[in-house]
Amino acid sequence: MLAIAGGNAPDVLSYICFRMSDTYIQQGFLYPLDSFIERDYPGGVKGYMETIPAPIKPVLQREGPAIKGNPEGVYVWALPGDLSVRVLLWRKDLFQEAGLDPERPPQDWEELYQYARKLSDPARNRYGLNMTSGQYASWDFMAFLWSAGGEAVVKNDQGEWVAAYGSREAAEALDFYTRLATEEWIDSDGRKQRGYTMLSAPATDSTSTAWNEGRVGMTVNYLDSKQMGGNQDSSLIGIGPFPPVHKGGKSGTEINAIMGGIFSGIEGRYNEDGEWVSADEIREAAWKYISFMNSDEANQIRADVLVANGMGRMLSPEWLKKFGYEEYLKYFPEEFEKVFENAIANGKPEPYGRNCQMVYSFMTEPLD
Numbered sequence: 001m002l003a004i005a006g007g008n009a010p011d012v013l014s015y016i017c018f019r020m021s022d023t024y025i026q027q028g029f030l031y032p033l034d035s036f037i038e039r040d041y042p043g044g045v046k047g048y049m050e051t052i053p054a055p056i057k058p059v060l061q062r063e064g065p066a067i068k069g070n071p072e073g074v075y076v077w078a079l080p081g082d083l084s085v086r087v088l089l090w091r092k093d094l095f096q097e098a099g100l101d102p103e104r105p106p107q108d109w110e111e112l113y114q115y116a117r118k119l120s121d122p123a124r125n126r127y128g129l130n131m132t133s134g135q136y137a138s139w140d141f142m143a144f145l146w147s148a149g150g151e152a153v154v155k156n157d158q159g160e161w162v163a164a165y166g167s168r169e170a171a172e173a174l175d176f177y178t179r180l181a182t183e184e185w186i187d188s189d190g191r192k193q194r195g196y197t198m199l200s201a202p203a204t205d206s207t208s209t210a211w212n213e214g215r216v217g218m219t220v221n222y223l224d225s226k227q228m229g230g231n232q233d234s235s236l237i238g239i240g241p242f243p244p245v246h247k248g249g250k251s252g253t254e255i256n257a258i259m260g261g262i263f264s265g266i267e268g269r270y271n272e273d274g275e276w277v278s279a280d281e282i283r284e285a286a287w288k289y290i291s292f293m294n295s296d297e298a299n300q301i302r303a304d305v306l307v308a309n310g311m312g313r314m315l316s317p318e319w320l321k322k323f324g325y326e327e328y329l330k331y332f333p334e335e336f337e338k339v340f341e342n343a344i345a346n347g348k349p350e351p352y353g354r355n356c357q358m359v360y361s362f363m364t365e366p367l368d
Contacts, residue, residue, distance in 0.1 A: 015260075024077075059349050084257060117196050128196035143254070255343065
């Protein structure tokens with residue numbers, strides 16, 4: 001933002017998340033990509049959009065202002081990088097110690113509650129479920145909200161984005177969330193405890209440290225299309241959908257991606273050799289960069305380098321099949337890929353409409 005305000009913006013904006021995207025579009029920071037896509041992708045814009053998972057199509061392609069000779073209208077504003085989904089991860093060793101089936105995650109909210117209770121052991125500094133605190137605590141609440149059938153924001157009939165979490169579904173989600181986080185109980189030492197989550201851990205205890213040290217039984221975290229759990233030890237860590245309210249219901253799964261776009265304010269300038277380079281030439285170079293970074297050619301290079309350096313097990317099954325390294329598939333349980341594919345097909349994009357950049361801050365206030 002400071003670089004843009006100071007007239008020294010980069011040509012490529014390579015870290016645009018869903019929440020920030022509408023601000024970038026409506027402020028006129030992004031250049032429409034349709035002319036490049038129409039020229040370089042089979043089937044043009046229509047063909048390209050058919051390759052995009054349905055839940056994130058409206059994030060990439062939507063209405064925006066007139067930019068540099070392009071009239072106001074619907075455009076593709078950015079290209080997505082690796083797709084990510086938030087799923088439930090659990091420690092199989094802690095499940096076994098607690099008398100739970102290490103291959104069976106909770107199937108609904110009641111089981112999630114029971115599992116969290118059995119896994120919690122404050123005397124040993126162990127906690128049933130990760131929940132974050134602080135300014136963006138409601139980020140972890142989204143899975144509960146969506147599973148209950150609620151929404152954080154919606155687009156109304158007038159096309160305006162409005163807050164929607166003052167709903168019955170949100171209240172039910174909050175009731176369960178609060179029960180997990182604050183319910184009073186007596187531990188095996190006869191001490192009064194509150195909750196079965198990381199919210200009851202010491203303030204100095206970080207979530208990532210506790211998870212890595214095996215002191216949290218369950219957590220909600222991202223899998224991405226490049227690794228898809230490949231950075232997890234499948235003999236130790238289980239991966240499954242976030243449990244719905246009732247068995248067979250819909251899971252509240254977030255789908256996200258870091259997007260790359262072209263800065264709209266590119267102007268011609270002299271290069272370091274003193275040669276004039278036009279704005280069109282710079283935009284062309286920026287397009288070549290972002291389209292290459294999201295291409296199969298670039299991903300093949302990434303896969304080859306990781307495998308050559310002994311990290312083939314870090315790649316996702318999708319990449320292993322696509323780029324010719326099937327011999328590593330034996331390290332991945334079949335359900336990893338199924339969970340990921342189902343989440344991509346049925347997930348919800350992180351809030352991406354007008355003013356959504358601060359959605360978690362605003363939702364955390366009533367949550368607290």
